[in-house]
């Protein structure tokens with residue numbers, strides 16, 4: 056199928072590899088997964104493997120997600136950038152995992168999706184210890200947050216040099232207040248995955264509110280149509296500089312990864 060041409064490098068910071076069952080069943084295997092991203096014009100994509108658990112996940116679930124992510128990294132080194140999972144009830148294991156993966160080139164933790172993997176509150180003692188190590192190693196964390204963004208505040212305040220990416224702008228006034236919130240903390244960022252970008256003008260408003268350096272391109276593919284997100288950024292009234300920052304430069308600056 057024809058590839059969509061996008062005149063920018065696009066790094067999607069919010070995908071979930073190995074999650075092949077979007078509800079319309081059009082992404083059912085690895086080949087389609089990566090082919091669709093490339094076809095949309097994505098140059099590289101980053102994110103965590105997630106696994107839905109009914110109660111609390113245990114360490115073997117985290118290991119499974121991270122091993123799977125690292126396996127994709129091995130097979131798609133020029134395209135996939137792994138994000139790893141951690142667990143508040145397994146602090147020692149999580150810290151060992153972060154150190155091991157950091158030595159293998161990993162610079163991204165998340166998206167952490169607590170409602171899905173039940174790995175503990177972000178401000179819990181265990182998670183704060185884990186985030187302290189992320190700060191020391193210069194890892195960026197990407198946190199799913201449903202409604203009340205202030206649950207992230209203890210993390211932002213305790214570790215002012217830790218880069219914290221909040222996932223999903225949300226809709227209408229929700230997006231406004233979330234971007235306003237992010238603009239107050241020098242170490243807070245927002246990825247534009249999921250709900251929000253379909254509201255025309257949200258991104259122009261967000262750049263005016265926070266500055267172009269605070270916003271990262273993300274889609275939540277394969278749960279969303281990644282091409283729609285790219286075209287959403289292209290169509291908003293932004294300068295090329297602003298588009299470059301959102302599409303790739305902010306991600307590269309935060310992670311220290313090469314162009």
Ligand SMILES: [Zn+2]
Nearest residue numbers: 069071166275
């Ligand atoms: Zn997600």
